[in-house]
Every structure is written in C-alpha cells, then in structure tokens.
Amino acid sequence: MVNDARHAPGARGASVKDVAASAGVSLGTVSNVLNRPDRVSAATRERVERAMAELGFVRNESARALRAGQSRTLAYVMLDASNPFFTDVAQGIEHAAEASDLSLFICNSDNRTIREEKHLAHLQQQRVAGILITPVDPEAAHLDAIARHGTPVVIVDRIRHDESFCSVAVDDVLGGRLAVEHLVDRGHTRVAFVGGPLSIGQVHDRYEGARAAWTDAGLPEDDLVVVPTEALTVAEGRSAGERLAGIPTMRRPTGAFCANDLLALGLLQQSIGAGRRVSEDLAIVGYDDIEFAAAAAVPLTSVRQPRQLLGKMAAELVLDEASNQAHAHQQVTFTPELVARASTQR
Structure with a gap:
C-alpha cells in the first residue's frame, strides 16, 4: 500500500x-x-x-463537466423547502434522475428573487444537464436568459403566458373551485379563504377558483371572507384562527378553505386548542394533500395534487429537451382531486 x-x-x-x-x-x-x-x-x-x-x-467530475460542456446532474430550484409539497415534488424528480443515472442538486429560493437568481447563476457555472424550477415569477427575464444560454429549463407547479418553456402544473383554479363547492354542498353559507400573499401565483389561482364557485352558488360576495396571511405556514394558520375567532358569532365563517395544508393544519390546531369543534363549529379544507393531512388530529379534507408525478414528468421533459433535437415544448396540466375527510363531515 x-x-x-x-x-x-x-x-x-x-x-x-x-x-x-x-x-x-x-x-x-x-x-x-x-x-x-x-x-x-x-x-x-x-x-x-x-x-x-x-x-x-x-x-473530478466538475472539471470533466467543464471540458465536456455538461454534467451528469439535474437541479431543482424549489420555492419553499419548509413545505413538504416541494420535497415530495423533489422526490419525483430524484426517481426520474436515478433512472437516467443522474444526480440531483436541490436549491431553495425561499420565495426570494435574488436568491433564485444566485442559484441559477451557480447552476449554470456547474454546467448542469437541466434545471427544474418553481419560480418566484414564471415570467421573469432571468429564466429566458438561462434558456438562451442553452440550458434546458422546465417550470414546475407554475405556468407562463407563452409556450417558450416546458411546464408541469396543476389546475389550481379548478382546485379552488372544488374546495369551495365542497363546503357549499355541506351547507356552509359563510366561508373564509385563508391564504397569502396573493402575489404567489398558486394562491391567486386558488382564490380565483374559490371566488368563481362562490359566485356560481349565488351567495353574497361579502360572505366569502378573505383572511390574508404573510406566508403559507403553520404559524400563519394559527394566527388566522385567532383572527377568525375574533369575528362576531353571527358573522363568523363556519367553513374555511386554506391555500395550502400547512395553513389548514395551523388553523385546525388553533381551533382545537381554543375549544372549537372541527368540523361542527368550523369545517376546514386544505390544499396539496401532504402526508400530514390524513394524520392530523382531525383528518384533514384536502385538494390533492399528484406531487411526485409532477416532479417525475418535469424531469422527463427536461431530459428530453437535453437529448432530443426534435424536442417540442409541452405544457402539462394535471387535474386536482378533492379528498374528503373528517374535517368537513357534518
């Protein structure tokens, strides 16, 4: 030796x-x-x-990649690493990467444009084979710049107004509609929409779907109460619960649609802690159907997204773009599904 x-x-x-x-x-x-x-x-x-x-x-694979012009690595820039939805999407990407003998870099923008831009610059320097991204703004010019430099890019869980990229998303407007239709069908005539900021595309679309369902039901606009949040977190859900509890009983919503499951779990936690009954006093619907939803103290009704399938499909598209000269951009939209559980039973 x-x-x-x-x-x-x-x-x-x-x-x-x-x-x-x-x-x-x-x-x-x-x-x-x-x-x-x-x-x-x-x-x-x-x-x-x-x-x-x-x-x-x-x-030294980094040096080899620089010489060859490309590495054996994909990258996913997620929006929020604290949200299990995005880690489930990343798992789907990882499965597809492994099947192609590739590794996966995972970056977290933390919903900050500057952080997102820095990640993208570093990934270009590493000559990754392709980038998957849930962007802060899907219309951002820096995404176009990445594509112009020859790196394949697929947008995940968001859509653009043009077809210059592949994208994989869920119909969030339909998802919002399904959530509120479910509450209306169960007799709720005063409902809260809990979520924000509305500048987040997914939150905006889910609210638009909720509002459309409310209007179609012929219910007064003022009885769909918007409870804004600063983030999509459990803590913000608890805060929303406290604000809802402060509304006079005669005007207080009896149902709530939360823009994601973390908000819904926080609202559920605060409601139980305050002695309110879920779903008798407050019915709650979340969004994403993360694993914690079914395991909650009161199992949570939620709008299910095919999280791992989103990631897998996105990875397959970016790999096709990287290897197929005849590649054509695709905009894939999945249909959400409402999963009813105890949090909305009456």
Missing part, C-alpha cells in the same frame, strides 16, 4: 499524475481507464484501478 504524506487526511487529493506514477503507466493510460476502459487491457486496468483505490483518487 502506498504510504505518502501527500495523501494523508487533510492533504490535497491524489491526482491523475499520482495514479500514473503509482501504477507505472502513462497519463494517457490513466485517462483511458477513466474514459475509454475498453481500450486498456484487463491487467493494466486492474493495476490502475488498484492504484486509484490505494491513493484515494476521486474523479
């Missing part, structure tokens, strides 16, 4: 030159073992591989 202080822990990694010297071969032979092993005899290849193992040699 080679005993060289140059390769002690904390020292620089072994180089191709070190491997060649240890194996007694040329640099070209080591390069062939790494990139064209069929050109090297079995005995020589075994000697080089043994030297690599003894020296702790690790292939």
Whole structure:
C-alpha cells in the first residue's frame, strides 16, 4: 500500500499524475481507464484501478463537466423547502434522475428573487444537464436568459403566458373551485379563504377558483371572507384562527378553505386548542394533500395534487429537451382531486 504524506487526511487529493506514477503507466493510460476502459487491457486496468483505490483518487467530475460542456446532474430550484409539497415534488424528480443515472442538486429560493437568481447563476457555472424550477415569477427575464444560454429549463407547479418553456402544473383554479363547492354542498353559507400573499401565483389561482364557485352558488360576495396571511405556514394558520375567532358569532365563517395544508393544519390546531369543534363549529379544507393531512388530529379534507408525478414528468421533459433535437415544448396540466375527510363531515 502506498504510504505518502501527500495523501494523508487533510492533504490535497491524489491526482491523475499520482495514479500514473503509482501504477507505472502513462497519463494517457490513466485517462483511458477513466474514459475509454475498453481500450486498456484487463491487467493494466486492474493495476490502475488498484492504484486509484490505494491513493484515494476521486474523479473530478466538475472539471470533466467543464471540458465536456455538461454534467451528469439535474437541479431543482424549489420555492419553499419548509413545505413538504416541494420535497415530495423533489422526490419525483430524484426517481426520474436515478433512472437516467443522474444526480440531483436541490436549491431553495425561499420565495426570494435574488436568491433564485444566485442559484441559477451557480447552476449554470456547474454546467448542469437541466434545471427544474418553481419560480418566484414564471415570467421573469432571468429564466429566458438561462434558456438562451442553452440550458434546458422546465417550470414546475407554475405556468407562463407563452409556450417558450416546458411546464408541469396543476389546475389550481379548478382546485379552488372544488374546495369551495365542497363546503357549499355541506351547507356552509359563510366561508373564509385563508391564504397569502396573493402575489404567489398558486394562491391567486386558488382564490380565483374559490371566488368563481362562490359566485356560481349565488351567495353574497361579502360572505366569502378573505383572511390574508404573510406566508403559507403553520404559524400563519394559527394566527388566522385567532383572527377568525375574533369575528362576531353571527358573522363568523363556519367553513374555511386554506391555500395550502400547512395553513389548514395551523388553523385546525388553533381551533382545537381554543375549544372549537372541527368540523361542527368550523369545517376546514386544505390544499396539496401532504402526508400530514390524513394524520392530523382531525383528518384533514384536502385538494390533492399528484406531487411526485409532477416532479417525475418535469424531469422527463427536461431530459428530453437535453437529448432530443426534435424536442417540442409541452405544457402539462394535471387535474386536482378533492379528498374528503373528517374535517368537513357534518
């Protein structure tokens, strides 16, 4: 075994030159073992591989990607890492990446444009094979700039007004409609929409669907009460519950549609803690149908999105764009499904 202080822990990694010297071969032979092993005899290849193992040699894939112009890596820039919806989407992407022998970088923009732009710049420098992104703004000019530089981009859980990118999303307007129609069908004539900011595309679309269903039911506009939130979190859901509790009983909504499940779980938690009965005093509908929804103290009715399928389809589209010269952009829209549970039973 080679005993060289140059390769002690904390020292620089072994180089191709070190491997060649240890194996007694040329640099070209080591390069062939790494990139064209069929050109090297079995005995020589075994000697080089043994030297690599003894020296702790690790292939520099970043440098190789720069030379080749592309890496064996996809990247997903998610909007909010604290939301299980996006981690489920990432899992779907990971499954597709693994099937193609690719790795996956995961970045979190935290719903901040500046952070998103920095991630995208770094990913371009890494020459990733493709970028999947749930953007802060799907119309942002920096997305067009990435595509112009030749990196395939697929928009996830959002849509653009043009067809210049592939996109994979769910019909959130329909999802909002399904949630409110469900509450109306159960006799609720005063309903709260809990969510925000409305500048988030998904929140806006879900509210538009809710409002359309309310109007179609012929109910007074003022009886669909908007309870705005600063974020889509459990804490904001609890805060919304406190505000709802402060509305006079005669005007207080008996049903609530929350823009995502985290808000709904926070509202449910606050309601139970305050002694209100779910769903007798307040029926609650969430959105996304994350795993925690069915496991809540009162199982949560929710609008289901095919989270992992969203990710898998998006990854397949970005891989097709990266490898298929005849690739045509597609805008894939999935249909949401309402899953009724105890939080809306009467």
